[in-house]
Amino acid sequence: MDYKQMREQLKSRLKPSRFLHSEGVAETAAFLGERFHLDIEQCRVAGLLHDCARQYSDKQLQAEADRRGISYGEVDKAKPLLLHAYVGASLVMEDYGVTDQAICQAIFRHTVGGAGMTELDKVIYFADMIEPNRDYPQVEELRRLSRLASLDEMFFAGLVQSLNFVIKKGSLVHPDTVTAYNEILLKRAELNG
Numbered sequence: 188m189d190y191k192q193m194r195e196q197l198k199s200r201l202k203p204s205r206f207l208h209s210e211g212v213a214e215t216a217a218f219l220g221e222r223f224h225l226d227i228e229q230c231r232v233a234g235l236l237h238d239c240a241r242q243y244s245d246k247q248l249q250a251e252a253d254r255r256g257i258s259y260g261e262v263d264k265a266k267p268l269l270l271h272a273y274v275g276a277s278l279v280m281e282d283y284g285v286t287d288q289a290i291c292q293a294i295f296r297h298t299v300g301g302a303g304m305t306e307l308d309k310v311i312y313f314a315d316m317i318e319p320n321r322d323y324p325q326v327e328e329l330r331r332l333s334r335l336a337s338l339d340e341m342f343f344a345g346l347v348q349s350l351n352f353v354i355k356k357g358s359l360v361h362p363d364t365v366t367a368y369n370e371i372l373l374k375r376a377e378l379n380g
């Protein structure tokens with residue numbers, strides 16, 4: 188399936204606002220990919236399809252995850268919407284002909300992060316937070332970082348934003364987000380001796 192076909196199929200499955208968001212993430216991911224010298228096509232496809240399982244309800248997501256034998260933790264169980272990332276990673280292979288595992292992984296990790304995030308994983312995670320249709324108080328500061336900061340600095344700011352957001356809401360913190368956050372700090376400590 189070429190990009191145009193992926194786009195058409197996605198458009199037919201997502202509600203218009205979600206499709207618009209997906210296109211925004213694809214463009215932002217391509218911009219970041221260029222800035223950080225990554226494979227731009229990979230960034231664009233992962234960005235476009237990252238929310239391809241987002242049309243499912245919580246109940247459907249659980250059923251789709253269970254049907255595929257996807258294992259998930261307590262927090263995902265309590266917040267089934269998070270499953271759209273894991274189900275999406277399978278769906279791109281099944282329905283969109285994606286065979287590139289790096290793309291699948293970036294989609295798998297786009298909502299909560301994970302251990303050993305690759306450059307592509309970080310780009311998709313961050314592009315999802317700052318694409319042009321996003322609107323929340325801190326988004327301009329994050330967009331500024333997307334033009335100026337290093338990839339790790341930028342990604343770290345994204346993690347802090349996500350953690351602050353869920354904590355302020357009194358919501359659950361996903362352990363994979365904490366892992367990604369700690370990894371950056373540990374790497375920094377190592378670099379600073």
Ligand SMILES: [Fe+2]
Pocket residue numbers: 237238241271272297298
């Ligand atoms: Fe998502």
Ligand SMILES: [Fe+2]
Pocket residue numbers: 208212237238315
């Ligand atoms: Fe998204």
